[in-house]
Amino acid sequence: MTFFLQLVVSGLINGCLYALLAVGIAMIFKATQIVNFAQGELFMLGAYVHFLGMLTALRLPFLPALALSLAAAAVTAALAERLVCRPLLGAPIVSVVIATIGVSFILKGGVRLVWGSVPLPFRPLFETRTVMLGGLVVSTQGLVIICTGLGLLGLLYVFFQFTKLGKMMRATSENRTAAVLMGINVKRMFSLAWALSAVLAAVGGILIGPLVQLEPEMGIILIAAFAALIIGGGFGNLAGAAVGGMLLGVVENLVSGYISTALQSLTPFVLIVVVLAIRPTGLFGRGEVYRSHLVS
Amino acid sequence: MLPVTGAGLVLLLPHVLAPYWLFIANLALIYAVAAVGLNIILGFSGQFSLAHAAFYALGAYTTALLTIKLGAPFWLSLPAGAVTATVIGALVAIPALRLGGLFLAMATFAFNQTVEWILLQWVGLTSGPDGLPVPRPALGAFVFASDVSLYYLALVVASALILAASRITRSRIGRTLIAVRDSSVAARSLGVDVERYRIVAFVLSAFYAGVAGGLYANVVLFLFPAMSGLLQVTLFLLMVIIGGLGSVAGAVWGAVVLTGVSEVIRSFKALQEVVYGVLLVLFIVFMPHGIGPGLRTAVGRLRERVRSRGLEPWGLPVTAGKPRPEDPADGQR
Numbered sequence: 001m002t003f004f005l006q007l008v009v010s011g012l013i014n015g016c017l018y019a020l021l022a023v024g025i026a027m028i029f030k031a032t033q034i035v036n037f038a039q040g041e042l043f044m045l046g047a048y049v050h051f052l053g054m055l056t057a058l059r060l061p062f063l064p065a066l067a068l069s070l071a072a073a074a075v076t077a078a079l080a081e082r083l084v085c086r087p088l089l090g091a092p093i094v095s096v097v098i099a100t101i102g103v104s105f106i107l108k109g110g111v112r113l114v115w116g117s118v119p120l121p122f123r124p125l126f127e128t129r130t131v132m133l134g135g136l137v138v139s140t141q142g143l144v145i146i147c148t149g150l151g152l153l154g155l156l157y158v159f160f161q162f163t164k165l166g167k168m169m170r171a172t173s174e175n176r177t178a179a180v181l182m183g184i185n186v187k188r189m190f191s192l193a194w195a196l197s198a199v200l201a202a203v204g205g206i207l208i209g210p211l212v213q214l215e216p217e218m219g220i221i222l223i224a225a226f227a228a229l230i231i232g233g234g235f236g237n238l239a240g241a242a243v244g245g246m247l248l249g250v251v252e253n254l255v256s257g258y259i260s261t262a263l264q265s266l267t268p269f270v271l272i273v274v275v276l277a278i279r280p281t282g283l284f285g286r287g288e289v290y291r292s293h294l295v296s
Numbered sequence: 297m298l299p300v301t302g303a304g305l306v307l308l309l310p311h312v313l314a315p316y317w318l319f320i321a322n323l324a325l326i327y328a329v330a331a332v333g334l335n336i337i338l339g340f341s342g343q344f345s346l347a348h349a350a351f352y353a354l355g356a357y358t359t360a361l362l363t364i365k366l367g368a369p370f371w372l373s374l375p376a377g378a379v380t381a382t383v384i385g386a387l388v389a390i391p392a393l394r395l396g397g398l399f400l401a402m403a404t405f406a407f408n409q410t411v412e413w414i415l416l417q418w419v420g421l422t423s424g425p426d427g428l429p430v431p432r433p434a435l436g437a438f439v440f441a442s443d444v445s446l447y448y449l450a451l452v453v454a455s456a457l458i459l460a461a462s463r464i465t466r467s468r469i470g471r472t473l474i475a476v477r478d479s480s481v482a483a484r485s486l487g488v489d490v491e492r493y494r495i496v497a498f499v500l501s502a503f504y505a506g507v508a509g510g511l512y513a514n515v516v517l518f519l520f521p522a523m524s525g526l527l528q529v530t531l532f533l534l535m536v537i538i539g540g541l542g543s544v545a546g547a548v549w550g551a552v553v554l555t556g557v558s559e560v561i562r563s564f565k566a567l568q569e570v571v572y573g574v575l576l577v578l579f580i581v582f583m584p585h586g587i588g589p590g591l592r593t594a595v596g597r598l599r600e601r602v603r604s605r606g607l608e609p610w611g612l613p614v615t616a617g618k619p620r621p622e623d624p625a626d627g628q629r
Binding site (some may be wrong): 037084087088093094095096097098099101102104105106107108109112113117216220226262272273276277280 | 342344391392394395397398399401402403405406407409410413417526527530533537565566567568569570571572573574575576577580581584
C-alpha cells in the first residue's frame with residue numbers, strides 16, 4: 001500500500017507539470033480554437049532562459065532570471081499569435097496548426113543555433129533533500145513542484161472566476177461576436193491567452209529543473225500534454241485539463257513501478273488510443289468534442 | 297513532343313549528372329513517392345495525419361531488416377516493407393478516423409513520435425541511434441553497385457506509383473475522396489461510405505510512405521530513427537504545401553525542390569529546423585495553395601493594378617491607358 005501511495009505522490013510531481021502545459025494549451029484552444037503545437041517549445045524556452053540567465057555570464061539571481069524567462073516566453077507567444085495566428089484568423093484549422101508546428105521548429109532551431117544541441121545539466125534550484133510526509137518520502141524539489149503547480153492553478157481559477165480580465169477572457173471564449181459587441185478587445189484577449197499560457201509553460205520548464213537535462217528536444221513533453229487533454233476531456237474545460245495532467249503523471253508512475261520503467265514513455269500514447277477508442281470526450285469533456293474543430 | 301523530350305531527359309539523366317547530384321536525384325524520386333502519398337491523405341482526403349514519417353520509417357526499417365536478418369532479396373523485402381507499413385496504417389486508421397480533425401492530428405503526432413522512440417530504444421533490432429546500414433539490392437547475380445543503376449530502380453518504382461496516383465485521383469475514388477473532404481455530410485447524404493473511403497485514403501498513403509521508405513533503404517543504404525521524426529514530417533508537409541495540396545504533379549515537383557533545399561542545409565540541424573519552420577509559416581500564411589496558385593494570384597493582382605491605374609505608380613509612362621468600355625465593377629472610374 002505504501003508503495004502504491006509513494007508512486008502516486010511521485011507521479012503527482014510530473015503530473016503537475018503536465019497539468020500546467022495542458023491547461024495552457026486548453027486556454028489557447030478555448031480562446032482561439034487553435035491547438036498550439038508550439039507549447040512544448042515555450043516550455044523549453046522558459047527553461048533555457050531561466051537557467052542560462054542564472055548560469056552564464058549574466059549570473060542573474062533567481063528572481064530576475066525567473067522574471068526574464070517568463071517575460072521571454074510571454075513575448076514570444078504574443079509575437080507568434082500576432083504574426084502567425086492573427087493573419088490566419090479565417091483560415092481552416094489545419095492551416096493554423098501547421099503554422100504553429102512551423103513556429104515550434106523556428107523556436108527549437110533558434111535555441112539550437114544559439115546554444116547548441118548538447119544537453120546541459122541543470123543546476124538544482126536548491127539542495128535536494130527529502131522529507132517524510134506521513135510515511136512517504138518526497139523530495140523537496142517534488143514538493144515545490146506540486147505546491148507551485150497547484151498554487152498556480154488555483155490562482156488561475158481565481159483569475160478566471162473573479163477578476164474582470166478573467167471574465168472578459170471567458171466571454172471571448174464563449175461567444176466571440178457577443179464579446180466584440182460588448183466592447184471587449186477580442187484581439188487583445190487572444191494575445192493575453194497566448195501570453196498567459198506561455199507563462200504557465202515557462203514555469204513548468206523552470207520547475208522541471210534537476211529532473212531532466214536542458215536540451216532543445218525538451219518540447220517532446222507536448223505528447224504528454226496532449227494525452228492529458230484527451231484523458232481529462234480538457235479542450236473545453238480547464239479543470240479537466242489539469243486533472244488529466246495529474247492523472248497522467250500518476251498512471252505513468254504506476255506503470256513504471258508495477259510494469260516496467262522502459263514502458264513508462266509509451267503510456268501517453270497508449271492512453272490516447274485507449275481513451276479515444278472508448279470515451280473520446282475524456283473524463284470531463286462535455287460532449288463538445290463532436291461539435292468542435294476537433295472532429296471533422 | 298514535350299513529354300517525349302522530358303522522358304528522354306529523365307532516362308538519360310544519370311549519365312550526365314555528377315555523382316553527388318545523381319544521389320540527390322535518387323533522393324528526389326524517393327521523396328516524390330512519399331509526397332504523393334501524403335497528398336492523397338492530406339490534399340485529396342483532407343485528413344490531417346502527422347504520421348507519414350512513421351510509415352515511411354516503418355517501411356524502410358522493415359525492408360532493411362528483412363534483407364539483413366532473413367536474407368530476403370530486395371524485390372521481396374521492398375513490397376513486404378510496404379505491406380507492413382500499410383497494415384500498421386490500417387490498424388491506426390480504424391480507431392483514429394472515428395474522430396478526425398485535430399484529434400487525428402494529435403493522435404497521429406503521438407503515434408509518429410512513439411514510433412521514433414521505439415526505433416531509437418530497440419537497439420537490439422534497429423541499432424538505435426547508430427543507424428542501420430543496408431546491403432545493396434541485388435537481382436539474382438546482378439548487384440545494383442552504382443548510383444546509376446539505383447537511379448533506374450528508383451525511377452521505375454517511382455514512375456509506376458506516381459502514375460498510379462494520378463490515375464487513382466482522377467478516378468471515381470479520387471472524386472469521392474474530394475467530395476468527402478469538401479463536405480462529409482453532403483457525401484454521406486449521397487450514399488458514400490465516408491468511413492470506408494477515409495480508411496482507404498489513409499491506408500493508401502501509408503502504402504506510398506512504406507514504398508518510399510523501402511526505396512530509401514535500398515537506394516541510400518543507411519537508416520536512422522530520425523526518419524520517423526517530426527522534422528521529416530515537416531519536410532513532407534512542406535513538399536505538398538509548396539507544390540499545392542490536391543495536385544499530384546505539385547507534390548512531385550514540391551518534392552524535387554525541397555530535396556534540393558534539404559540537401560543544401562543538410563549538415564546543420566538547427567538551420568534545417570529554422571528554415572523549414574520559416575518556410576512552413578510563410579507558405580501557410582501567404583500561399584496555402586502552393587506556389588502555382590500563389591504566383592498566379594500575385595501576378596493576377598499585379599496585372600489588375602497595372603490595368604486599372606496604368607504604369608504611373610511605378611514612374612513609367614502611361615502606355616496602358618487604352619480606352620476601355622465602362623465597367624461598373626472597376627470601382628472609381
